[in-house]
Amino acid sequence: MGEISLKLNGKLETKDVADNTLLIDFIREHVGLTGTHVGCDTSQCGACVIHLDGVSVKACTMLAKQAEGSEIVTIEGLADGDELHPMQQAFHENHGLQCGFCTPGMVMSAVEMVTKNKNISEDEIRKGLEGNICRCTGYHNIVQSVKAGAAKMGG
Amino acid sequence: MNEVTKIDGIGSSVRRTEDKKFLTGKGRYTDDINRPGQVQAYFLRSDVAHAEIKSIDTKAAQSAPGVVGVFTGSDIAADKVGGPICGWVVPCRDGSSTKEPPHPLLAQGKVRFVGDAVAVVVAETMEQAKSAAELIDVDYNELTPVVDFVNAEKGTQIHEEVPNNCYFDWELGDESATNKAIESAAKVVKLSVRNNRLVPNAMEPRSALAEYDSLDESYTLYTTSQNPHLTRLVLAAFMFAIPESKLRVIAPDVGGGFGSKIYVYIEEAVCVWASKKIGRPVKWTADRTQAFLTDCHGRDHVNDVQLALDEKNKIIGLRVDTVCNLGAYLSAFSVVVPTILHGTLLSGQYDIPAIYTNVKGMATNTVNVDAYRGAGRPEATYLLERTMETAAKEVGMDPAEFRRINFIPKDAFPYQTQVALQYDIGDYEPHLDKAMEMIDYSNFEKRRAEAAKRGMYRGIGMSSYIEACGLAPSAVVGALGGRVGQWESASVRVNPTGTISVFTGSHSHGQGHATTFAQIVADKLGIPMENVEVIHGDTDKTPFGMGSYGSRSLASGGSAISKAVDKIINKSKKIAAHLLEASEDDIDFKDGKFVVGGTDKEKAFSEIALAAYVPHNYPLETLEPGLEENAFYDPTNFVFPSGTHIAEVEIDPATGVVEVVDWAACDDFGNLVNPMIVEGQVHGGIAQGIGQALLEDAHYDENGQLLTASYMDYCMPRADDLPSFKVGYTNTPCTHNDLGVKGCGEAGAIASPPALINAVIDALSPLGVTDMSMPATSQKVWKAIQESQSVAAE
Numbered sequence: 041m042g043e044i045s046l047k048l049n050g051k052l053e054t055k056d057v058a059d060n061t062l063l064i065d066f067i068r069e070h071v072g073l074t075g076t077h078v079g080c081d082t083s084q085c086g087a088c089v090i091h092l093d094g095v096s097v098k099a100c101t102m103l104a105k106q107a108e109g110s111e112i113v114t115i116e117g118l119a120d121g122d123e124l125h126p127m128q129q130a131f132h133e134n135h136g137l138q139c140g141f142c143t144p145g146m147v148m149s150a151v152e153m154v155t156k157n158k159n160i161s162e163d164e165i166r167k168g169l170e171g172n173i174c175r176c177t178g179y180h181n182i183v184q185s186v187k188a189g190a191a192k193m194g195g
Numbered sequence: 196m197n198e199v200t201k202i203d204g205i206g207s208s209v210r211r212t213e214d215k216k217f218l219t220g221k222g223r224y225t226d227d228i229n230r231p232g233q234v235q236a237y238f239l240r241s242d243v244a245h246a247e248i249k250s251i252d253t254k255a256a257q258s259a260p261g262v263v264g265v266f267t268g269s270d271i272a273a274d275k276v277g278g279p280i281c282g283w284v285v286p287c288r289d290g291s292s293t294k295e296p297p298h299p300l301l302a303q304g305k306v307r308f309v310g311d312a313v314a315v316v317v318a319e320t321m322e323q324a325k326s327a328a329e330l331i332d333v334d335y336n337e338l339t340p341v342v343d344f345v346n347a348e349k350g351t352q353i354h355e356e357v358p359n360n361c362y363f364d365w366e367l368g369d370e371s372a373t374n375k376a377i378e379s380a381a382k383v384v385k386l387s388v389r390n391n392r393l394v395p396n397a398m399e400p401r402s403a404l405a406e407y408d409s410l411d412e413s414y415t416l417y418t419t420s421q422n423p424h425l426t427r428l429v430l431a432a433f434m435f436a437i438p439e440s441k442l443r444v445i446a447p448d449v450g451g452g453f454g455s456k457i458y459v460y461i462e463e464a465v466c467v468w469a470s471k472k473i474g475r476p477v478k479w480t481a482d483r484t485q486a487f488l489t490d491c492h493g494r495d496h497v498n499d500v501q502l503a504l505d506e507k508n509k510i511i512g513l514r515v516d517t518v519c520n521l522g523a524y525l526s527a528f529s530v531v532v533p534t535i536l537h538g539t540l541l542s543g544q545y546d547i548p549a550i551y552t553n554v555k556g557m558a559t560n561t562v563n564v565d566a567y568r569g570a571g572r573p574e575a576t577y578l579l580e581r582t583m584e585t586a587a588k589e590v591g592m593d594p595a596e597f598r599r600i601n602f603i604p605k606d607a608f609p610y611q612t613q614v615a616l617q618y619d620i621g622d623y624e625p626h627l628d629k630a631m632e633m634i635d636y637s638n639f640e641k642r643r644a645e646a647a648k649r650g651m652y653r654g655i656g657m658s659s660y661i662e663a664c665g666l667a668p669s670a671v672v673g674a675l676g677g678r679v680g681q682w683e684s685a686s687v688r689v690n691p692t693g694t695i696s697v698f699t700g701s702h703s704h705g706q707g708h709a710t711t712f713a714q715i716v717a718d719k720l721g722i723p724m725e726n727v728e729v730i731h732g733d734t735d736k737t738p739f740g741m742g743s744y745g746s747r748s749l750a751s752g753g754s755a756i757s758k759a760v761d762k763i764i765n766k767s768k769k770i771a772a773h774l775l776e777a778s779e780d781d782i783d784f785k786d787g788k789f790v791v792g793g794t795d796k797e798k799a800f801s802e803i804a805l806a807a808y809v810p811h812n813y814p815l816e817t818l819e820p821g822l823e824e825n826a827f828y829d830p831t832n833f834v835f836p837s838g839t840h841i842a843e844v845e846i847d848p849a850t851g852v853v854e855v856v857d858w859a860a861c862d863d864f865g866n867l868v869n870p871m872i873v874e875g876q877v878h879g880g881i882a883q884g885i886g887q888a889l890l891e892d893a894h895y896d897e898n899g900q901l902l903t904a905s906y907m908d909y910c911m912p913r914a915d916d917l918p919s920f921k922v923g924y925t926n927t928p929c930t931h932n933d934l935g936v937k938g939c940g941e942a943g944a945i946a947s948p949p950a951l952i953n954a955v956i957d958a959l960s961p962l963g964v965t966d967m968s969m970p971a972t973s974q975k976v977w978k979a980i981q982e983s984q985s986v987a988a989e
Contacts, residue, residue: 077224077399078226085398085906114220119219132211135210139397139449139705140213140218141450141451162919166914170913170914176398178879178943
């Protein structure tokens with residue numbers, strides 16, 4: 041056991057957790073933010089993607105301990121109060137989600153991708169989402185959403 | 196409340212009202228829910244496919260840190276808890292019925308597949324439960340596993356009750372007429388196809404959280420279900436013998452289903468049982484490997500097809516002999532999928548005077564096989580549309596023209612097929628024409644030639660499918676062996692201010708019912724959509740309902756809502772007549788207002804609602820106060836969506852990679868309530884079909900070990916595997932429901948595999964390739980190219 045402190049959606053969280061606690065379990069179980077999901081156990085599906093110091097990371101694939109002192113943003117921290125982030129709004133307008141389970145990871149991946157590449161092409165979006173699996177949408181509307189989100193974000 | 200004239204009603208692509216919670220991380224899935232005092236369940240699963248259990252020693256596990264209980268099959272047997280049941284059986288050719296072996300919640304005496312649950316450990320944390328499970332010692336006497344279902348008859352018998360490992364041997368159609376047609380045919384086209392085994396892979400793994408309340412001796416179960424009322428019925432009536440009122444089942448937000456969350460699995464039942472035994476809430480959530488091992492799989496057929504043609508290339512007969520793999524135990528709808536939902540679809544869009552099919556359902560030491568998006572209909576469509584394409588090529592006709600001359604003509608509806616179904620309506624040439632136009636079919640050869648210059652093989656393939664969805668009516672379902680009704684329920688409650696609460700028996704796990712159903716109500720009542728709330732997924736709130744599967748929600752559930760709203764309007768007219776001092780017959784209802792015909796006297800819907808709940812001026816002698824109506828709707832027939840999908844591919848001979856370069860889907864779903872949502876359903880269905888055709892394959896080795904039990908090994912379609920899709924529609928409204936709607940959820944998965952495989956074969960046809968099995972992986976395609984080139988070199 042050991043104490044871990046990190047900033048989660050702008051709020052300092054200090055918890056005493058076992059050394060082998062995964063970051064995803066720290067977020068979901070110890071802090072109680074359940075918007076970030078677990079869809080696999082091999083780091084493939086991307087339902088658990090969060091931002092760690094501005095970089096998109098699969099929270100199932102690192103220890104909470106490794107995130108000590110970092111700044112984490114999860115899907116719950118993306119909107120500005122009641123106002124959706126432009127990427128969230130784009131997913132809504134373009135029907136980029138169905139069951140919603142992969143959505144938090146998709147949106148977090150998309151935001152980072154577009155932040156790094158404002159003029160992102162369809163091909164780059166498809167390749168960029170390679171680490172996020174969706175079973176509902178066939179990706180068509182997710183790609184449209186990311187394109188629209190990029191435009192809203194100033195692409 | 197606002198009364199507005201412009202509403203986002205039927206036919207509008209209204210943005211989904213459920214989106215915001217999902218986009219902000221506020222969705223509430225089963226694993227997100229925690230109860231005070233909760234403990235975790237972990238299932239110890241068999242690591243061998245077929246064995247007798249000689250002994251189980253749980254002593255060390257019982258005293259491991261954090262453990263609050265360890266249970267095995269003998270504990271379940273001692274409490275006389277039943278197992279999952281089969282919801283549909285069919286008669287066999289020899290006059291016997293389907294063989295239904297018992298399926299205990301935890302293995303009793305024998306394990307029958309890798310993943311079969313042997314014991315459950317309940318502990319304070321999941322980690323403690325897992326560690327304790329490792330201390331359980333199971334001594335197995337291993338038996339030869341049966342994996343090859345085609346030859347399962349000769350294998351070791353898996354169940355005492357199932358001789359020759361054959362659950363059923365079923366037939367449909369006129370065998371003698373069909374054989375005569377084949378004997379007298381100008382040409383018989385023969386084809387053997389395999390429908391590969393798939394794993395549904397909803398992104399949310401299955402999960403259950405059960406809590407027992409000792410004060411009123413009742414249970415609450417949160418679970419990942421597509422149909423919470425059926426779950427409650429099976430658990431209460433068949434497993435625990437308790438009144439339904441003592442069990443509340445809540446299916447909160449559910450992250451996809453695709454069929455895999457229809458059934459009651461052993462895990463949720465064990466959680467319910469253990470919650471009372473231990474006296475604390477018990478939670479279980481599958482990891483992905485458990486999902487691969489224990490979720491029901493789909494498809495897994497081999498089909499031998501004979502298509503008889505006359506000298507004018509008209510079809511005169513079709514015979515299909517099918518063997519299918521149903522796995523270790525019969526799941527709820529295992530039996531109906533390859534029989535009723537498969538055999539009855541064999542006429543497709545074609546006028547076929549004689550059809551016969553025989554289906555053998557086999558037991559193997561693999562996990563159960565049941566419904567997966569399309570359920571039987573993709574298998575029927577695949578064999579038929581592969582055969583149609585093959586036949587067209589063999590007789591030297593364009594595949595589109597060959598289909599066209601065999602289509603059921605539009606003036607032949609209602610059309611009685613030779614395999615039990617009567618299609619109420621359809622018109623097939625328009626969607627064929629439109630799909631061809633969308634993909635620029637007429638200029639395809641130019642594109643093929645251009646690709647050839649680049650060293651690429653380009654091909655085009657189509658599939659004209661029919662789907663039967665919204666199973667009904669219940670009497671027919673019963674006559675065909677179904678043990679459930681197939682109606683749907685709705686309760687529409689008008690609140691005093693005129694807002695509406697709609698309680699539906701359907702369940703949304705991605706389909707957007709909160710939006711679509713609200714559109715129907717808003718449209719019919721002429722009120723703003725935001726005044727309509729849709730409630731589903733809780734047996735304490737909604738009327739008994741059948742849930743969502745088989746593309747039934749709109750046709751059955753939407754129609755039930757429509758009928759309940761009609762009752763609301765009828766009662767409202769009576770109230771309005773009283774308030775307006777007019778005869779009920781003179782009241783017209785339009786745009787949310789009740790008007791005395793030919794006058795300017797009117798009452799808004801909200802005024803009627805208020806009068807119903809504050810009945811100071813109200814016909815209490817003849818009319819009850821309040822404004823709430825129920826409807827149970829049992830459709831008079833299936834609905835029959837149809838369409839044509841055309842795929843265009845390019846194959847790189849250096850790698851064998853098949854790139855889907857274009858896709859045109861033109862579907863007839865009848866009237867569309869929300870075209871945006873429908874289009875999303877089509878996209879998702881096509882993606883799953885492309886996955887089946889190119890990437891996905893659940894593979895067991897000869898020992899019954901599932902080699903594809905993770906996303907590292909089972910190839911899910913990803914964003915860069917798929918193209919964008921062109922989607923179009925034709926419309927022949929359904930004749931027997933008020934909304935004129937059909938179903939759209941499964942169409943893409945039904946239509947797409949044969950279109951894509953036909954395109955792959957067409958691309959390789961210059962090399963002499965005439966067949967290709969699913970999935971057409973790059974390795975398989977590359978080998979086919981190499982082999983054809985070496986044949987050419989000889």
